[in-house]
Amino acid sequence: MGVVAGRALWDLSRLADGVPSVRERLPAIADEPASDVLADLEGEASSEAFLRSLSTYLDDYGWRIDLQGFATPTWAEDPTIALRQLKAYLTLDTYDPDAELRRLQDDRYAAEAELRQKLSTTDWTRMSAIIEVARDVSPILEDHNFYIDQRLTTLPRRMVLEAGRRLVGASIIAEAADVFFLHLSELTESLQSGQRDFRGVTADRRQEMAHIRPPSVIGTLPKPSPCGAGDAARRRFSGDQRLQSDQPNMLIGSGGSAGVAVGPARILLTLADAGRLNKGDVLVTGTTMPPWTPLFAVASSIVLETGGVLSHAAVTAREYGLPAVLGVRDATRALRDGQMLEVDGTQGTVRILS
Numbered sequence: 624m625g626v627v628a629g630r631a632l633w634d635l636s637r638l639a640d641g642v643p644s645v646r647e648r649l650p651a652i653a654d655e656p657a658s659d660v661l662a663d664l665e666g667e668a669s670s671e672a673f674l675r676s677l678s679t680y681l682d683d684y685g686w687r688i689d690l691q692g693f694a695t696p697t698w699a700e701d702p703t704i705a706l707r708q709l710k711a712y713l714t715l716d717t718y719d720p721d722a723e724l725r726r727l728q729d730d731r732y733a734a735e736a737e738l739r740q741k742l743s744t745t746d747w748t749r750m751s752a753i754i755e756v757a758r759d760v761s762p763i764l765e766d767h768n769f770y771i772d773q774r775l776t777t778l779p780r781r782m783v784l785e786a787g788r789r790l791v792g793a794s795i796i797a798e799a800a801d802v803f804f805l806h807l808s809e810l811t812e813s814l815q816s817g818q819r820d821f822r823g824v825t826a827d828r829r830q831e832m833a834h835i836r837p838p839s840v841i842g843t844l845p846k847p848s849p850c851g852a853g854d855a856a857r858r859r860f861s862g863d864q865r866l867q868s869d870q871p872n873m874l875i876g877s878g879g880s881a882g883v884a885v886g887p888a889r890i891l892l893t894l895a896d897a898g899r900l901n902k903g904d905v906l907v908t909g910t911t912m913p914p915w916t917p918l919f920a921v922a923s924s925i926v927l928e929t930g931g932v933l934s935h936a937a938v939t940a941r942e943y944g945l946p947a948v949l950g951v952r953d954a955t956r957a958l959r960d961g962q963m964l965e966v967d968g969t970q971g972t973v974r975i976l977s
Contacts, residue, residue, distance in 0.1 A: 626942065628684045628769075629917040632705065633720055635680055636712035638673055645673045649710045652898065657703040681705070686777045687769075687914045694803035697777050698914075707898035708917040714902050718920055727942060761938070768913050768935070786814060793817045801825040804832070874958075876951035877930075878971035879937030884924035884946045885976070888962045890955050891918075905964045907954055911936045919943040924966035926973055928954045940968070948973050 639645045644667040652660050661677075664670040685699030698705045712718075735754065739747050787802030795813045796802060802810060804825040813819055889904035891897060897918060900906060906922040908915075910929045916939055919925070925940050930949035940947035946968030951957075954973070958964070963976040 626916060626939075628687075628913065629920065630720055631680055631684065632709055632917050633712055633718075633920070635673075635676055636709045638676055639709060640713055642669055642673050644669050646713065649706065649713065652703065652706045652710055657701060657706050660706070661702070677702070687773045688777060693776055693780060693783075694800070696800070697780070704894045704897055704914070708894075710898060711900055711902075711921045712917065715920060720920075723943070726944070773913070786810060789814065790821075795819065795821050796825050797822045801829070804828040872975040874926075874948075874951045874954060874973040874975075876926075876948045876954075876971050876973070877932060878947075878968045879927075879930065879932050879934070879949040880925070880940035880945055880947035881969040882924075882944070882946035883965065883967045883969070885963065885965050886923040888926075888958045888960060888964050889922075890958060890960050892955065905966055907958055909955060910934075911939070919945060924948075924964075924968065926951055926954050926958070926964070926966060928952065 639649060645664060648660055648664055661674070664674060681699045681702055685702065685705070686697050688695040688697055735751075738750065742750060783802055784799050787796065787799035790796045790802060790810075790813055791799055793813075795817065796805075801821070805813070805821060809819075809821060809824075813821065884905070886903045886905045888907050889900050890907045891900060892908065894914060900918055900921050902921055903923045904921070905924050905926060906918055907926045908928075910927060911925075912935055915935075919939050920943065922945060924945050925936055925947040927934075927936050927947070927949045928951055930936050932949075934949060937947055937949055946966045948966055948968055948971050951973060958973075958975070965972075965974040965976055967974070
């Protein structure tokens with residue numbers, strides 16, 4: 624479903640590209656709130672078809688969030704992220720998702736034909752059955768996240784926001800979203816008594832949270848088990864490689880999608896930074912989920928701090944034909960925005976060129 628949502632956003636970008644008022648106004652989304660940009664477009668008769676289509680898109684996909692964050696606004700509440708991704712699509716004059724899909728299908732058929740030539744009739748019968756199963760179950764990862772992980776987070780969020788609105792009415796907090804900076808006991812106490820003022824407390828906690836960057840792990844890592852061939856394969860599958868390069872200007876991880884690409888690093892800690900990703904950039908982040916999928920059409924390659932060969936980023940990178948290196952320890956800290964990188968998804972290396 625992540626790919627389906629990305630394709631729907633691509634179609635919306637083609638509509639936007641054909642409406643001068645929309646095409647000219649969307650770049651401002653990098654500096655202005657989405658609400659201001661959309662308010663301006665609502666005054667333009669030529670923008671009506673685009674705004675209706677955007678509303679439909681948000682009805683279908685707007686309950687998604689950036690990562691797993693209960694306090695994170697959905698796209699329907701704040702469509703800034705969706706519009707920034709749409710703006711990035713407007714820079715892709717030569718991208719053709721239908722041609723890309725045909726290329727992937729042709730590659731798959733060619734690989735199957737090559738494999739069939741190397742196997743006996745019996746072995747090919749067994750292998751084709753395995754391929755069929757893989758083809759059936761591979762969408763489950765994205766569909767599970769789309770329908771369960773994302774939607775089951777956003778539905779209770781609406782209930783908590785309603786509690787926040789009631790606390791605003793009682794002058795207990797300043798805005799509804801401040802409810803996410805209360806402990807459960809404080810929330811229930813406030814709803815029951817309606818007396819305590821938490822405005823100062825939530826303001827302090829919001830400011831504190833803005834400066835927190837959690838470590839990649841908490842506590843002491845267990846010692847790796849003796850590494851036989853099977854154990855090495857398991858760690859590559861899970862993304863638990865814990866690899867450290869002994870070469871200067873090189874980071875190493877797990878190769879998740881083959882190929883080599885060169886481009887400037889663009890470090891995105893959340894999708895709120897998506898507007899900074901330009902065509903040909905190397906997307907460097909901690910992890911990705913289906914809402915990140917549209918960015919794969921813009922990036923030249925992917926570097927992640929987490930993930931194994933069957934993670935969302937690895938599977939999606941292979942679908943888009945992008946080199947990807949996963950499980951690169953502290954990549955968002957070790958790399959700087961704008962550094963030229965060589966990403967080798969075959970070898971699992973990230974070389975810093977400048």
